[in-house]
Amino acid sequence: MPEHSNPSPVLGDYAIEIRSKNAGPFWVTMETFMKDSAGYAIAADESFLNEQVVADLYGVDAAQVQMFRIPALNVVKISFPRPVPQASLRDRDIHAGQHHVPLGALQVPDRHLPRGCV
Template sequence: MPTLGSMAQLIRSKNAGPWKLTIDVMFPDNDAYRHVVDSDVMNAATMGKLFGIAKDKVEIFHYDPANAIKISFPRPYPNGHPQDRDIFGGQQFAPLVDLEVPDRPAPSVTH
């Protein structure tokens, strides 16, 4: 099974204000983007498990013109809090790199 890291051109995270993080996943072409979107591997339940966030707090946006997916969710601590381990939010994408993306099913052959 391919990983998201092997399929994406760029995976990055950053602050989306002091209370939220956002992760951008950008693909090199529409084929890779559609494969991931159609697999539904990047759903709220999976993202919630990976990042320790309730699934109803996860927002996922598909942006077809850019072959990109954006995920936003609340930070565990506000930006700059003494327990905040990543003030810029730049290292939070890591759990997505090894996320396995199901292979596309083989086309069925009819006789």
């Protein structure tokens, strides 16, 4: 039987929920609800998750990405302009309900993992 190595952890592994939604017809908002302070420390670490990372994931201008770190709630909120206006001819996700998937699948490098997880 072939050996299977454990896959690299992703941001979603440390979250209760990661969701995306409309923030009006021209913006998308995503929220990461982390399980605990250790998960929040990963999501809030600007060397791991920052405006440029989000811009690269979603093909938007990093200068337009807004990030809000809320330690009391273990939440990181991210907003950026929709690639096309909501309900326009080219809109493929009218409710922005699937935009969170790439964020949840973002691999967490070993240096960002809590102690004992490597």
